[in-house]
Amino acid sequence: MSFDDDYKQRVLEPARAAGDQPPEDLRARYVLTEPLTPEAVTARVKQVRQCWRRSRGQLKYRKLIDRLEAEHRALGPVFSAAEQGDLGPLRQRLRGGDERNAQRRAEVRNRLLDAAGPLRVLSPAECSAIGKAGGVSAAELAQLLRIDGLEVHDPDALPAAPPYPGYGKARESLEVLGARTMLAFLLGSDRIGNVRLFGGVSAGGMPIDRAGAERALERVSGEWARRPRDTSATHAETVLIALRTALREDLLHDLLGYDFIARLRERREQRASDQALMDFAVRGLGVEPNEARRLVFAVSREGGAPAGPAGRMRELLEAGNAHAAALLADGLGEHELPPEAAEARQRVATASRLLDEAQELTDAGDSDGAWDRLEDELLLAADLPGLREHQRRLPPLPPTDVAAEVDGASVRLSWRPSPSRAGRVLHEIVRRPGRPPRDSADGEPVPAVDGEPPVNVPLFYAVYARRGEATSEPVCAGPVVLRPEPSRVELASGDGMVTGRWECPPEAARVDVLRDGEPVPAGREGFTDRGVRNGVTHRYRVYAVYIDGVEEIETPGVLVTATPHALPDAVTEFAVEPYAQDRLLLRFPIPAHGLVEALLLVREPPWPAGALVPVDELPARRVESTPHARGLVVRPGASGVLVVVTVAGTSAAVGAFRRHVDLPAPTGLTAVRRGEEVEVGFGWPGDAAAVAVTYEIAGGPARRIGVSRAAYTAGGGVRLPVPEGEPVRVGVAGTSEQGGTVLTGPAVTADVAAVPVVRYDLAVTGPLWKRTLALTLTCDRPVRLARLELVVRDGRVMPRDPSDGEPLEVWEDVDLPDEAVLRVPLPKRPGPFWLRCFAGTDVELADPPVRRLQQGA
Template identity: 45%
Template sequence: MAFDERRYTREVLEPAREAGGLPPEDLRIRYQLHESMTAADVTGTVKQVRQCWRRARGMLKYKRLADRLEADHARFAPIFSAAAEGDLRPLRDALGESEHRAARRLSEAATRLADAAGPLRMLSPALLATIARSSGVGHEEALRLAAESSIEVGDPDTLPEAAPYAGYGRAREALDTLGLAHLARFLYGDRCAGMRVLDGFAVPGAAPVEDALEEAERYWAARTRGPWTVGADTVIAALRNSPDPGTLVRYDIVARLRERLREHPYDDSLLRHATTELDLDSGDARRLVFAVRAEGGGVATGPAARLRELVGAGEIHAAADFAEALDAAALTGEAAELATEVRARLATAIRLRDRARAALDPDDAWIALRDALRRVPDLPGASELLLRLAPHPARAVRVSVQGDGVGLVWQPSPSRAGRVVYDVLRNGTVVTSTDRPSARDERPPVNVPLVYAVVARREEAVAMPAVAATLIVRPEPAEVAFGTGDGVVSGSWRLPAEAAGVRVTRDGLPVPAGESGFRDRDVVNGTTYTYVVSAVYPGQDGEAVTPGVRRAVTPQGRPRPVTGFTLRADPSAPGTFLVRYEEPPEGAVEFVALDVPPPWPVGTTLALAELRAAGRAIPSIPTRDGQAIRPGAGRSVLVAVTVAGELATVGGHLDHISLVPPTELTATRRGGTVFVGFEWPQDVTEVEVMWNGHGVPVTSAAYRARGGVRFDVPESEPVVIEVMATSLVRGTRVRGPAARFDLPGRIPVHYDVTYRGPAWKRSVVVEVTADRPVLLRRLSLVLKPGHVQPTTADDGVLLDHWTDLAVPARLTVPVPRQARPYWLRCFAEGAEDGPAGRAGGVALIDPPVRRLKVE
């Protein structure tokens, strides 16, 4: 393979430069060698690599590295000389040794990274770069080593330097008065475990901080006034007046972590403090400790450091022993302060332990002992005593069979201290544990006496069990199903494996039955019977019979078919059809849609389930003389079916194609042309338009291309327009219901406006003509000043009007005294917009504009 200098620079020289100028130990990487090379290949490749070094030496950033590479090459010159002569054994040995050195260098770098990351498993990018350079590994290689060791590399989070609320100090004092570890405890109590304060404040599974603050306000407002409510008011005021309550909570956590850092604890102690006492999520705890560490501080040595370490680890009693063993000269300064704190905490814990031993109420003792262990986790004898402080027992356990399982409910333990868990035992074996006063045993033994008990437990201390009454679980037969026929009732079930048999009764009388079903022919059609199917179990005193599964069943005779029916579209509901038929004497009529004609002859009786599986049931609504059905779009075969119980008799059928009529049909005249428009029906490709004995098919494409349908009819002739969807069914054209529009005829009436007479006595003459005599109920002459003509009889000044005017007619009006320009125009009563108006089937047609406008 040809030598790639760019790749060599990118993968070898650049990482070596970033590693402080240390060349890679592995000679395979340094000289771009691999096992399959021949002696000639090795010699040629090494020559090209050294030429690359010389060229790189001309660049300032690689000069030092190139000198180091050339200096090291002198050590390997004999190996490559032997390779040039055909002996590759020295080279193979050197490659193996260099591989070991490279692995050792990586191992040492990984160890240094792990030591620097510590328990936090976090490193800053600057520290990682320093370790990478001093270890002789590249930056990318160091990042890979950190990832393999689960070390997170990143800059520390920025922490607030000052409190976002000026009165934080008073709020801190109020929290101490209330005995709360931090602000989140005030808002959420013990629910704030796993709290996150970085990347936004959140408590898993809890309400937002604003809602929690409102809940805290309501809680403290309901409390009796006292020093505790004054402190609560101070804390609430701080949270309310802070720009963001979550930010104040975060600062409170950071401030407490910084205070703990002044004690110089180890990282393990800080993490434990952050997660247990400050209730932080483990991820946020690591990041906060890392950020606080980055602000400054380190690990000291000596008696004070050891005391801090023991205190941080919760070994207070051990710290007291250590302080007692020290010379008085060693207990100075910080060590003396720590020893005093340790002794005080130990003395308080001992008093609490003694109080717990003397307490009569186990709850009081438990509270005192938990307080002692919180101060001194390693207090001698405290953990053993805690194990003996059982809660008060649960009471009144009630059990009941619920299907195949057993349900339990009980009165909870009245203990008020600690978290009480309930262990549910069945015949002495724990079935489940819960903190609720109810449980369920999903898989209890069958036909066996069962004794359930509930044991209240607080940590490892258990109370006396609360025992329920003995019960026996005997499941009923499952999957019980009944079928009816003509004078017969059948039943089937699945018997539980533990049952010895089954017992079936009809209205209290026994019915012969097999292990999985029965067939009862001693019934009368139309009569309702009550059947009970019970499981029989072997018992100590003979057979035990379950209450059974109860069903009311009515056998029906063979239903009669509906031999024929009619189908008519419902004009008031598009897509709905009215079906009429002769009602059978018994049973209910249903309609089923099939894709093909039914394979059963009329009168065939079969199981209802079989028929419904072959087709699609059609929704229907009963009407006075039939049903209203909606077959849906497309073509189908409608079958009438008479249903009685589980039987169905096939009746007549009808080919049907859903041809929905068009909607929003409109028609208008423009002279002798009629324009028709409508909303094209869904799933229809063609319609037929009929008018006055004429018809034309129209496709959806043609309708859309022409913007509707148009045809010519004399203006005086009335038009009845019908539009219906059509389709070809087996070569025959089928038409759906029609949408109809009646358009009356109109008689065209023309009028003209002229001026007659001398200038001092001119008149306006209106001549009205028609092809045949016609009577106008009202004709108005309107004047409108300006350049815009009037559009209605009210749009201007009425000059004159005539009622019951016989056409033809000539009308005269004095010329109006009106400044020009102005318009004159006639209107018939009820005229529409446009050049022609309509009044009772008469169209009034204007003369040319030059006759109407006076300029």
């Protein structure tokens, strides 16, 4: 297939079917393919335009090609830029085409929904007309219909006249009898529902066949025959005659269906909407909903276009063109005049009278009253010559209370709107330097916020109201002189000095600075002030100076403050201690100058310790902290590198840092001496894989061991070898491995004091009739026992504390050099018993072997 044939099939034919609407998408219009290159775009555009010229010879494409060529001329700069290598305008236009396509499809979709209404049904002619007007293809139109579930089909043909000539009288009798429909009269109930009319009448799911209709007629006839003869019986007989005649001539279904159609047509003539007709058909007449939608669609689409002079006049009158209708009537003979002619002439006469009244009001200065008269006239005869021109020349009343004030680098206009309420009134503004504008054309149009006014020039503004082509008298404000302040004013304070910088307005002669009312030497872009004291807040006024002829004009100025500070002292080192459940105490000497803050970084800081950096360069990840007498209490909340910085003014001194692992400190640390071991217990620190246990014996070097959670659980704690009588400090901290490095969290510590160990032994001495118990005490160094108690307990269970038995002997303030022997009579007990010694917490008693403690076994 040649390029021309393919282009016609893919582009020209769909565009012609869419009402000669060229495709919005330039990719489709010019058959552009990605990737776009200047050479490919230029060659393809040339090929497409040659196809246009060859296709224009065919009459069916001529109108479409003319539109394509006209729009191509508007696209000339886009393709010229592409030919020169700049594809930016073309790509922007392609994106705009996508947006316009989407907008066009949305408009068509809305028109389809409006035309379908609550019935959600369209005729093919309506659908095609909307598609062509919107310039969419048949495929796009079908897709839009599917999206909203709209149906497209021709309305059913409905009978124009009743199949039974006497239907009118039968209908009057039904009204007298109060029957809802002829079908309800036949079935003997107004509560029938689910009525179907197309393809044969049925009710409640049961078809009305001939046999059933005959039985129903016999039943209804019998019921009325048994009633007394009165006017109701006469009317019933009229309806029965109509039903019998229709049944005999095989027109019963046509008569019953026409009765429904006639009732809907009456409602339609009463200007009922489609939704109201649906409600009447379903709820009022009992028609099945789908059948009701089909029936209402057919009824609403009945009627044709008006024909002849009367029809044309009616069209003109409905369009508001009464003058054209009157001219049409003047061209007809008096015997040919339809009733619409009188209406047209009456409208023109009334409109002419209103036009005269509008002219009188205009001459009297009441333009709003004249506008209202002309609005009424437009409703009668919008095509009356001179009407619209007169209306467009009616000026509105001017606005009031116009004011202009400087707002930063712009001028803001305010006013009270025009009191005119007739028509659409707009407000416009013009600006002129040096003098007030004389009219709407005497100046430069500006918005209500003039963002780019001339600087150091007297400006006058005029606001006027516009309605159509007419404008009110301008209302002026001014003069206003814009003299901008220095912008981006920034102060920086240091040790005994303050520096400032700003951007000077180009039109300003210079910038001056006052510190606490005293002048400070300054340049055009900044200053350095060394006449300040640390810790004192100074107030600076930075203002611009303009030259007005020979006079210097100062601006109010920008007010800023600065407090110089001594340089901050860096924290050279700090220790970390647990402080609370999720907080740490960073312990360090409080620096003399500056406030200490903590930062949490991902990696080590880029500055060396002691470096002085601007505060703005510090990372934003500040750690929540609280000052403390010994340093700073922080809550890191995550793992990282803790850095302490000292801040003073706009400077910060970088201090020491150390890695931090976000692990909680162990809780409930206990350390208990058990002979030559110290038993350590604690609450496991969160999700730590292991803990590091350190211990220092008698102030010696620290020893460290790692303990896993499994080992801690299996051993019931940690046991450290510590000589008896030696003090020990125990520390426990959680550990975590990151990137091959073992990091340690906050630690908790406990001290175990050096408690003297006293050993004792029990021996039975003496003859059988006078047995004695010898208690031998030994120790490594002299000690003094504040209390020593010997306890006896019967049975086979050893006493655990002094209250777990009976005191046999108590000694107070026993001096023990290195060995002593105490004697007591051996108690006489009926059975086996235990003996055991207990002392205070100032010493540790070491029990002898169990066989020495148990007696009489």
